[in-house]
Amino acid sequence: MKEKLPTNFKVKLFCVLIAFGMWVYVMEEIDPIMIKTLENVAIDSISNMSEINDKGLTLSHGQNLSVGIDFRGKRSYLLSYINSDIKPKAYVENPKVGENILTLSLPSVNGIEYSFNPRVFFIKLEESIIEERSLEISTTGTPKTDYSVGSIALNKQTVYIEGAKGQVD
Numbered sequence: 001m002k003e004k005l006p007t008n009f010k011v012k013l014f015c016v017l018i019a020f021g022m023w024v025y026v027m028e029e030i031d032p033i034m035i036k037t038l039e040n041v042a043i044d045s046i047s048n049m050s051e052i053n054d055k056g057l058t059l060s061h062g063q064n065l066s067v068g069i070d071f072r073g074k075r076s077y078l079l080s081y082i083n084s085d086i087k088p089k090a091y092v093e094n095p096k097v098g099e100n101i102l103t104l105s106l107p108s109v110n111g112i113e114y115s116f117n118p119r120v121f122f123i124k125l126e127e128s129i130i131e132e133r134s135l136e137i138s139t140t141g142t143p144k145t146d147y148s149v150g151s152i153a154l155n156k157q158t159v160y161i162e163g164a165k166g167q168v169d
Contacts, residue, residue, distance in 0.1 A: 033075070034075045034079075035071065035072050036070075036082055037068060038068065040066045040067075040068070041086055042065065043088050043089075043090050047090065048091055052092060052095045056127060057095055057127060058163065060167075061167045063124060067117065068116070069106070070114065070117060071112060072114070078112055087106075088104050089104070090121075097125055097126060101121070101123075102123045128164065128165070129165050130160055131162075131168055132161075133159055133160075133161055134158050135157060135159055137154065
């Protein structure tokens with residue numbers, strides 16, 4: 001192997017330089033189409049949240065509000081767009097108690113196509129309630145040595161709790 005490396009070294013170096021030049025040309029001038037997937041992108045906001053609240057509804061507790069996005073576009077556009085802060089917006093059409101379809105969107109960028117994964121995103125809405133609950137003091141354990149509890153008193157006897165019905169119950 002060592003005997004063959006020095007022979008035709010100039011030709012081999014020339015071939016490597018030509019291959020590198022072709023690669024640079026393809027990447028910079030031709031700008032190939034690229035596909036890129038981002039996972040767990042947080043949904044930035046629900047644009048009609050005030051309408052949902054006006055109807056006495058709220059989001060159910062513990063929902064995953066993130067989505068995967070598949071992008072397709074020219075390499076130069078796609079890499080610069082993906083490096084920016086991507087914030088999908090959402091909209092719930094005709095909000096009601098139970099499962100609702102969440103319509104997702106992104107600001108459009110020239111030459112970049114995208115699709116969401118899952119294609120149809122569901123969100124669960126519940127009735128929003130406010131309840132007044134009374135407070136009670138319960139003590140457990142005993143104080144450390146040389147400590148004693150004189151008295152325990154509440155400033156307020158009740159507290160208001162607001163949230164999704166399933167969570168408040």
